[in-house]
Amino acid sequence: MLKIGPQITPETESFWVGVQNGEFKLQNCKDCSKIFFPPRFFCPSCGDRNVNSFAASGKGVIYSYVINHRPRPDWPDEPYCVAIVELEEGIRLVSNIVNIEQTPDHIQIGMPVKLCFEKISEGIVLPVFEPVDDNVAGRN
Amino acid sequence: MRKPLAAIVGAAESTKIGLVPDMSSLGLHADAALNALRDAGLKPHDIDGIACTDANPADVAFYLGIKPDWMDGTNVGGCAPILHLQNAVAAIAAGYCKTVLITHGESGRSRQGAQLRIPNPSDLNGQFDFPFGYNGAITSFTLPAMRYMKECGVSEEKLAKVAVVSREWSAKNSRAFARDPITIDQVLESRMIAYPFRKLMCCLVTDGGGAFIVTSVDRAKDFPKPPVYVQGCASAAESYFTGPAYVGDPLYPELIRRAGKNVFQAAGLKNSDIDHAMIYDAFVHTPLWALEGLGFVKFGEAADFIWDGNTAPNGSLPMNSTGGGLSYTHTGHYGMFAVLESIRQLRGEAEAQVPGVQTSLAFAYGNVLSAVGATILSNVGE
Known part of the structure; x- marks a missing residue:
């Protein structure tokens, strides 16, 4: 699905x-x-x-987040992070933090993130965020 | 204290709450309404105004055999009954109606005739939140909590204490859904739902209904029960459905501060005048936002205030004396149950009665952090 x-x-x-x-x-x-x-x-x-x-610059920081452990029927697996990202331009929005292990040890409030894109179906792409530092712990 | 705006002359919950598989949401509306009418010594035809949460007011009126001259279907989530009360006060003052019935019924647990909650992928929530893994209020209402904990130095233990205190209250309430005492360790060892929130940090999911009846102050003494006076109401909104990311300050939300300022101003009272409070506890952190925003404590101090026992039985501000949404009942839209306990406390009818209560404040959130409502009630009157 x-x-x-x-x-x-x-x-x-x-x-x-x-x-x-x-x-x-x-x-x-x-x-x-x-x-x-x-x-x-x-x-x-x-x-x-x-x-x-x-x-937008696509640069921001993680303002706050939770890591959802309950299954959602249309999502392949959990746990996964739902975050408020604060953009450099001062706008806050809801997104996901990808290319990092979905644990509180790895995802940190204040962590710099940058925009990337996730294609979820034909014609539908979501704006998501990944750590800026390629050497960040838990990067995958 | 200013002159009261209106009076509540009847109030009741549905005959059964908690697990009620033999009644639909509409049945719970009607059952609670009939109990409130009996409490006020009224028949359905005595009601000329109606307002309902989670149902079309015309539907509920028809079902009960009421032909209303005024109705309100304001549907902004759990705080809606407080907005209905605010609107009823104005409608009665304007002469649109004389006796308003406000009902709530929700088969939240058994899902008997419950409203469908299908996210609409084209609304603001559906386009800008839901695609990113929202999975109910546990992934939206909770979003700013980690930041709040970090900035205010609130530990998971301090959050857990909110749940522990709620059980101290629910143990005294025979109708509460969860009454066994719990410890901080038990809270922190309960199943992870959405980090850092564990099962015992989240509200219940129950069935139940509630209703109350509002009329003018000059008619209030004609009813069998002592009146509960409406001293002030306020409502405020700041973001769209489930959108805490778009609240200006998600840690110290402006809409709570605005509603608090307006409700105290309407009543001509200050925080220290409040004897008892019902504060919507959908999750353990939501009373912290409200205690701070409403001005009972300063920003960042609410967790310590609760930790020190101020909101517990015999505390300086007895709060959520049923056990609240965490331990008493939470049908999905809890606000009605907050108002009903304020009324019981002011009538001296509560199971965990706080001695000498003259004023009670009820506060509720709606659709996560998009709307709030607050009311101050008293038994003093003019």
């Missing part, structure tokens, strides 16, 4: 197409310059509709 992915809506299409093309798009307001996520056609700080998309 394939993992259940997002069902894209008109307001999020540009974001998810970006992800398929290897880009994580954030937005900012042309009026008040605030950066925001998830994607919208207006700025949630000032309500202005004049917004801009740009590719």
Whole structure:
């Protein structure tokens, strides 16, 4: 069974197409310059509709996380980490930490991570994160 | 204390709670409603306003034989009954209705006629959280906890203590689902659910219903039971369904602080005026956020406050005197049971009665950390 992915809506299409093309798009307001996520056609700080998309740096740190031990029918195995990642741009979002053993000994709060991509089915790619340091313990 | 806004004149849980396989969610709504009506000395036709959690209020009204002039189906999760109360106060003041029935019924454990909870892959949660392995509240409500523990120096032992204290209360409640005393070691040796949360750090999954009846202060003394007065209500939202990542400060959430400020302001009271509190304990860390956000303690101090026995029986702030969602009951949307215990304490009807309670604060979360509701109730009145 394939993992259940997002069902894209008109307001999020540009974001998810970006992800398929290897880009994580954030937005900012042309009026008040605030950066925001998830994607919208207006700025949630000032309500202005004049917004801009740009590719995020893809750099961030692990803000917090849990390691799920209960099976989820569409996921191949557990335990797996669900994390809040804080991007360099100040945005926090939910993602996974991959290419590292899924244990609290290896995954650390504050650990620098970088964007990578996981293809879960034809046409569906997810933005996930991996440790920046190739020599980090537990890297696989 | 300001003049009360309204009065609660009837309240009850479903006849059975915990494991109730012989009743559907709708049946639990109706059973609790009939018990609350009897408690208030009313018949269904005396009700002219209705609000329900986890059900369409028109459905519940039809089922009970009520023809409401006003209804509210605000559905923001576990805190919804407090929002219904807030809305009922306003509706009664506006003259839309006189006597409001607020119900909850949820076959959370037996899943008899329970609402389907299928994630919608196209909503915000479905696009931006669920694809990353969300597996119920245990993987969303808990997300900021590790960071909180690290920044505030809260050990797993201190988190475990919250569960231990909840059993000190539930042992005194004959209707509680889990009543055996537990130790910190037992909590920390229980099965891992989502690190660092173990089974005994998570709420129960039960069946149950609850209902209460709200009317104006001037009618309150016409009912058989002493009235419980509504001194203040507040609600607040900050993020989308299950989205703690998008709360401005996930460690000291602004929506809790805002609801706390507004509910105390509405009541004209301060933290030290509160004799008893019911604080939604979906997991062991959720009362910490609320004790701090509502101003009972400073940021980072709640775990020590609980560790030192302040919220336990005979403590300075008796909290979750049923055993709460961790040990008493948790149908999925727990808020109703918090409000009902506040009412019982103020009536002097609680099984673990706290002596001399004049004010009680009930606080609940909704859809993880997306919404909250708070109310301050009293038995003093004008």
